[in-house]
Amino acid sequence: MAQSLSFRPPTTSDLPQPAWTPPTTDWLSGTWHVTNSTLPMWKSKRNVTITYKTLPPSTSSPAQDGFEKLDDLVSYQTLSSDKIKTMAGVDTANGKDTGSWEWRGKGMMTLITSHWEVLGYGELEGEHQFVVTYFSKTLFTPAGVDVYSRKKEGVPESVLSAIKQTLAGIExxxxxxxAGEIFEVKRD
Structure with a gap:
């Protein structure tokens, strides 16, 4: 592998946070394929993607003045249908940390919120961009981890193995x- 991975523990933990530079909204922007996960909801889905688009920083609330925002669109198919379903929301950075976000649904899902954050990200072996995200427990889902890849086929097995080892090494x-529960999300 070309380089070692740098991850951080969840900011919601009591662990000290290492010196770490979160990804920029420009780097996060675009479409990511959810290739691996621990979240049960993805076991009955396939071709899961998340598309982020940078939005103007929040100015509607003095408490969030200038915080980075992302438009967040999740697309997927069930295992038995070709119909594409979507879930839309807006992510607002927690302060100036563009690695820690609060998601709020749009439309009929506006009352639904969740906290997610980037535990690690990068580009390995010259071409494999990835993001590892952590989702806090909600009323609807347990806490979980997703691995995103810019490529539909996902990261090579060597990179996925390194990601699992690095997660397992977080105290x-x-x-x-x-880290031991990560499964492959179906793609075709």
Whole structure:
């Protein structure tokens, strides 16, 4: 592997945060394929993508003045249908940390919120961009980890193995447990 991985523990943990530079909204922008996960909701889905688009920073609330925002569109198919379903929301950065976000649904889902954050990201072996995200538990889903790739086929097995090892090395028992539960999300 061309380089080592740099991850951080969830900001919601009591662990000290290492010096770490979160991804910029420009780097996050675009379409990502959810190739691996621990979230049960993805076991019955396929071809899951998340598309982020940079929005103007929030100025509607003094408490969020200038915080980065992303338009967030999740697209997927069920295992038995070719119909593409979507879930839309807006992500607002937690302060100036563009690696920690609060998601709020749009439309009929406007009352639904969740916290997610980037645990690690980068480009390995010269061409494989990836993001590893952590989602806090909600009323609808358990806490979980997703691995995103710019490429539909996902990252090479060597990179996925390194991601799992790095997650398992974070001294946070819930993340270590999740590292051993990562499964492949179906794609065709």
């Amino acid at each position: 946070h028992e819930p993340i270590q447990k999740l």
